[in-house]
Amino acid sequence: MTTFEAVAEADAEADADRIDLSPEISDEIKYTTCYMCACRCGIKVHLRDGELRYIEGNKNHPVNRGVLCAKGSAGIMQHHSPARLSQPLLRVGERGSGEFKAIEWEEALELATSWLAPIRAQDPRKLAFFTGRDQSQALTGWWASQFGTPNHAAHGGFCSVNMAAGGLYSIGGSFWEFGEPDWEHCRYFMMFGVAEDHDSNPIKTGLAKLKENGAKYVAVNPVRTGYAAIADQWLAVTPGSDGLLVLALVHELLRAGKVDLDYLARYTNAPWLVIEDPGADDDGLFARDGDGNPLCWDAVQGAAVNALAPDIAPSLKERVTLPDGRVGVPVFHLLAERYLDGQYGPDAVADQTGLPAETIRTIAAELAHAAFSEEVVLDVPWTDWAGRRHEQMIGRPVAIHAMRGISAHANGFQTCRSLHLLQMLLGTIDVPGGFRYKPPFPKPAPPGLKPAGKPGDVVPGQPLGGPPLGFPQGPDDLLVEADGTPCRIDHAFSWEAPMSAHGMMHTVIANAHRGDPYPIDTLFMYMANMAWNSSMNTTETMAMLTDKDPDSGEYKIPHIIYSDAFYSETVAYADLIFPDTTYLERWDCVSLLDRPISNADGPADAIRQPVLETLRDVRPFQDVLLELGVRLGLPGLVDETGAARYPGGYPDYLVNHERAPGVGSLAGWRGEDGTAHGVGAPNPDQLARYVENECFWHDELAPEARYFKHGNRAYLDYAVKMGFIGHGDPIVLQLYTEALQRFRLAARGFGDQQPPEAHRNRIERFFDPLPIWYPPAAVDGTAAEDFPLHAISQRPAAMYHSWGSQNAWLRQIHTANRLYISETVAREHGIEDDGWAYLESRHGRIKAQVRIMAGVNEHTVWTWNAIGKRAGAWNLAADAPESQKGFLLNHLIEDLLPPDAGGDRMANADPITGQAAWFDLRVRISRASAAEDAATEPRFDPLPLPPGIRTRPAILRYGARFGEDKS
Numbered sequence: 029m030t031t032f033e034a035v036a037e038a039d040a041e042a043d044a045d046r047i048d049l050s051p052e053i054s055d056e057i058k059y060t061t062c063y064m065c066a067c068r069c070g071i072k073v074h075l076r077d078g079e080l081r082y083i084e085g086n087k088n089h090p091v092n093r094g095v096l097c098a099k100g101s102a103g104i105m106q107h108h109s110p111a112r113l114s115q116p117l118l119r120v121g122e123r124g125s126g127e128f129k130a131i132e133w134e135e136a137l138e139l140a141t142s143w144l145a146p147i148r149a150q151d152p153r154k155l156a157f158f159t160g161r162d163q164s165q166a167l168t169g170w171w172a173s174q175f176g177t178p179n180h181a182a183h184g185g186f187c188s189v190n191m192a193a194g195g196l197y198s199i200g201g202s203f204w205e206f207g208e209p210d211w212e213h214c215r216y217f218m219m220f221g222v223a224e225d226h227d228s229n230p231i232k233t234g235l236a237k238l239k240e241n242g243a244k245y246v247a248v249n250p251v252r253t254g255y256a257a258i259a260d261q262w263l264a265v266t267p268g269s270d271g272l273l274v275l276a277l278v279h280e281l282l283r284a285g286k287v288d289l290d291y292l293a294r295y296t297n298a299p300w301l302v303i304e305d306p307g308a309d310d311d312g313l314f315a316r317d318g319d320g321n322p323l324c325w326d327a328v329q330g331a332a333v334n335a336l337a338p339d340i341a342p343s344l345k346e347r348v349t350l351p352d353g354r355v356g357v358p359v360f361h362l363l364a365e366r367y368l369d370g371q372y373g374p375d376a377v378a379d380q381t382g383l384p385a386e387t388i389r390t391i392a393a394e395l396a397h398a399a400f401s402e403e404v405v406l407d408v409p410w411t412d413w414a415g416r417r418h419e420q421m422i423g424r425p426v427a428i429h430a431m432r433g434i435s436a437h438a439n440g441f442q443t444c445r446s447l448h449l450l451q452m453l454l455g456t457i458d459v460p461g462g463f464r465y466k467p468p469f470p471k472p473a474p475p476g477l478k479p480a481g482k483p484g485d486v487v488p489g490q491p492l493g494g495p496p497l498g499f500p501q502g503p504d505d506l507l508v509e510a511d512g513t514p515c516r517i518d519h520a521f522s523w524e525a526p527m528s529a530h531g532m533m534h535t536v537i538a539n540a541h542r543g544d545p546y547p548i549d550t551l552f553m554y555m556a557n558m559a560w561n562s563s564m565n566t567t568e569t570m571a572m573l574t575d576k577d578p579d580s581g582e583y584k585i586p587h588i589i590y591s592d593a594f595y596s597e598t599v600a601y602a603d604l605i606f607p608d609t610t611y612l613e614r615w616d617c618v619s620l621l622d623r624p625i626s627n628a629d630g631p632a633d634a635i636r637q638p639v640l641e642t643l644r645d646v647r648p649f650q651d652v653l654l655e656l657g658v659r660l661g662l663p664g665l666v667d668e669t670g671a672a673r674y675p676g677g678y679p680d681y682l683v684n685h686e687r688a689p690g691v692g693s694l695a696g697w698r699g700e701d702g703t704a705h706g707v708g709a710p711n712p713d714q715l716a717r718y719v720e721n722e723c724f725w726h727d728e729l730a731p732e733a734r735y736f737k738h739g740n741r742a743y744l745d746y747a748v749k750m751g752f753i754g755h756g757d758p759i760v761l762q763l764y765t766e767a768l769q770r771f772r773l774a775a776r777g778f779g780d781q782q783p784p785e786a787h788r789n790r791i792e793r794f795f796d797p798l799p800i801w802y803p804p805a806a807v808d809g810t811a812a813e814d815f816p817l818h819a820i821s822q823r824p825a826a827m828y829h830s831w832g833s834q835n836a837w838l839r840q841i842h843t844a845n846r847l848y849i850s851e852t853v854a855r856e857h858g859i860e861d862d863g864w865a866y867l868e869s870r871h872g873r874i875k876a877q878v879r880i881m882a883g884v885n886e887h888t889v890w891t892w893n894a895i896g897k898r899a900g901a902w903n904l905a906a907d908a909p910e911s912q913k914g915f916l917l918n919h920l921i922e923d924l925l926p927p928d929a930g931g932d933r934m935a936n937a938d939p940i941t942g943q944a945a946w947f948d949l950r951v952r953i954s955r956a957s958a959a960e961d962a963a964t965e966p967r968f969d970p971l972p973l974p975p976g977i978r979t980r981p982a983i984l985r986y987g988a989r990f991g992e993d994k995s
């Protein structure tokens with residue numbers, strides 16, 4: 029053998045031993061959109077012989093750029109979950125018993141129609157239609173309007189409406205879906221109380237970019253987990269005090285003169301004149317000219333002028349006398365007077381925020397330094413709304429991001445407005461290095477949409493005549509009867525929560541149970557686990573769902589219809605179940621009309637396509653909803669002959685439904701030839717074009733349109749052309765929200781629409797047009813001395829709501845949750861690591877296993893949310909850790925506040941938006957005896973499995989067959 033031959037032979041032997049690191053894993057790849065959390069990343073699904081093999085991130089997708097998280101990868105096991113429902117179910121036992129029989133789809137649809145048709149004919153309000161974390165709210169809201177009921181909302185009121193409403197009323201946009209930090213140019217970044225499942229992958233990649241660029245990242249969160257774990261500085265703020273911290277920062281910046289006066293004068297209502305006339309009916313409103321334009325004082329002309337006119341010299345600081353003799357004060361003057369007050373000084377707020385005064389001063393100084401000494405200059409010429417040419421884009425590189433942690437408090441709306449106030453004062457809204465809007469935002473602040481559902485709007489057999497959700501701008505927009513009684517079953521848009529832009533899902537069951545303001549007939553829910561982790565006061569909520577009228581023996585909520593893909597806890601509490609598909613089995617749409625996935629450089633939307641054949645007798649909920657609409661003869665769903673308008677189901681609707689002429693669910697490839705974007709006639713090939721383009725559409729803004737969108741001529745013209753806004757006027761950012769003052773004036777007795785007496789003080793106190801801070805106890809009245817600890821939950825990065833903890837792979841990361849407490853609390857109460865403790869609130873008591881940790885505010889205890897499961901649900905073993913050692917804080921949280929003087933009980937919520945205040949929970953802790961059971965409390969009877977649920981193997985393995993079918 030020659031040397032050459034010997035080497036070749038050795039190489040051949042080595043090849044035989046070599047591991048193939050990149051085996052061919054699939055014979056087909058299909059693109060679609062992930063649905064394992066709310067982030068909606070683009071994914072490539074690898075299939076072999078039509079079976080699911082592997083999920084990969086799509087590198088071209090604007091949301092995730094190829095990044096895939098643990099949840100996204102584990103979509104395989106979501107699809108293979110043994111908890112999947114497989115056929116329509118009809119309750120046969122008592123409600124809550126979990127006893128069902130399987131029925132055919134025809135019977136299920138006819139039964140639902142037989143319940144819904146009489147309601148529509150007699151009183152459409154008797155249908156309450158509430159959805160959870162679905163991503164088709166543009167369809168569900170429209171369907172509710174076609175039905176004629178105002179009683180519709182998704183889960184926003186339970187989740188983060190304070191963020192959305194606080195932003196939309198202030199800056200015409202918000203965090204997450206409506207805006208993002210300028211990760212590329214930011215030098216100083218503050219993140220407040222973020223939930224890890226919102227904007228998940230973009231934040232991870234964004235934080236990595238910040239770190240690469242050497243920017244400073246400050247995390248403000250009572251708990252140091254998730255993103256906060258990699259922060260350069262962690263501020264262990266006391267829950268519910270974030271707003272006070274922010275106003276202390278505002279105080280320091282004003283004191284140091286570190287605010288951007290030029291930005292304020294150009295883009296905000298800082299110069300607008302507020303009428304100062306205590307006791308009058310216009311006190312606190314803007315002074316306006318005869319055409320309704322707000323006035324400001326022109327320092328050169330020495331006169332009141334239209335504040336919206338270009339080329340004026342607005343004064344920010346003079347109290348002036350108007351020609352009609354009234355006194356006007358610029359908004360900036362008012363806010364300076366307020367926040368320079370010593371009550372907002374760092375020393376004054378240190379105790380309540382739990383942060384040293386010196387730390388607050390340092391943060392304020394660092395913010396000022398980043399904003400004013402590290403300006404970002406981009407050599408990108410642009411033209412502002414008034415036609416003025418600018419050779420560069422100059423920005424102040426301070427960005428803020430916030431989410432549920434500051435939202436789910438009774439002061440969350442004002443706290444969110446405080447954050448936007450801080451951003452505006454620093455001049456960091458839609459500038460290089462700051463916060464950037466994602467198209468179709470910004471919208472006018474607030475958007476012009478008003479909720480429909482006033483007494484005259486609800487007509488038997490007729491559509492509602494408008495959307496059930498919107499943005500009230502004063503008492504005249506409320507949905508109340510002449511005596512102030514709420515029109516909606518959830519009391520949204522009533523005096524109880526006038527600006528509840530996302531509805532109040534969390535109040536529906538309690539109000540329906542009490543018949544307040546009227547009894548309903550059918551509760552129709554989709555993907556909302558309201559008999560478990562999507563309700564406060566979970567124990568009593570289950571009792572309300574099963575409670576009967578003692579006289580008639582009928583359930584107090586007569587009919588409950590529920591649609592879900594999985595055997596969640598709520599299934600057992602419904603009468604009729606529509607089994608849904610998984611996200612890999614259906615057409616779906618991520619629409620600009622709903623909750624967009626755009627980024628700051630351009631709008632985007634996306635679809636899901638079926639990548640797997642459905643082998644169970646299940647149907648996409650959206651198809652079911654359209655079919656029900658046809659059977660009910662809803663006007664938008666049938667033609668003049670009564671035939672289905674969208675006979676091809678949801679994909680047909682996605683392509684052909686027009687919300688306004690030329691505006692449909694999808695913005696890409698519109699027009700008959702597919703060349704239009706934004707506005708255009710329906711294109712029969714639209715879905716095919718999306719599939720060709722990896723299931724998404726993204727339009728890149730021209731460089732000159734990418735910043736200052738609220739006042740940028742190129743962007744405003746583009747937004748009009750795309751149908752995002754109705755006209756190209758600049759969007760003025762609102763430091764001072766006049767709508768709040770209109771409610772206050774009503775509380776003072778002005779106007780036709782008057783609040784009931786019980787609400788006057790609340791409205792006067794909380795509806796301040798400039799951001800304020802108040803302790804959550806001002807709303808819920810909990811005595812801190814009785815319940816000295818705060819209790820909150822956090823979202824693990826590896827799980828999304830209740831879905832995650834049924835997933836065989838994700839369960840390997842978290843199978844049970846602990847109660848995390850500080851060393852101080854442990855010491856005070858003699859509780860050891862791994863020991864058990866009772867947690868008691870004003871409302872109830874739970875038992876949980878403890879873990880001691882350093883990274884928590886020492887007056888706060890916390891746990892992961894929604895890992896605790898009810899035994900038997902989700903087809904988990906009856907002794908699964910999720911039910912034996914998992915627990916929910918929800919049992920401790922009141923859904924209603926204690927009765928007021930008149931005996932009324934209002935929602936445990938933000939008094940302005942109705943946002944569920946579930947992070948305001950106060951508790952006390954005590955050690956559980958070692959002799960007691962090592963299991964969490966409360967416990968509930970295990971739920972039996974319904975028909976059609978497959979046998980659960982003892983160990984779920986990827987690639988194993990799961991029961992009879994191989995899907």
Ligand code: SF4
Binds near residue numbers: 065067095098100
């Ligand atoms: S972040 Fe959410 S949408 Fe993106 S891959 Fe993970 S689970 Fe899927």
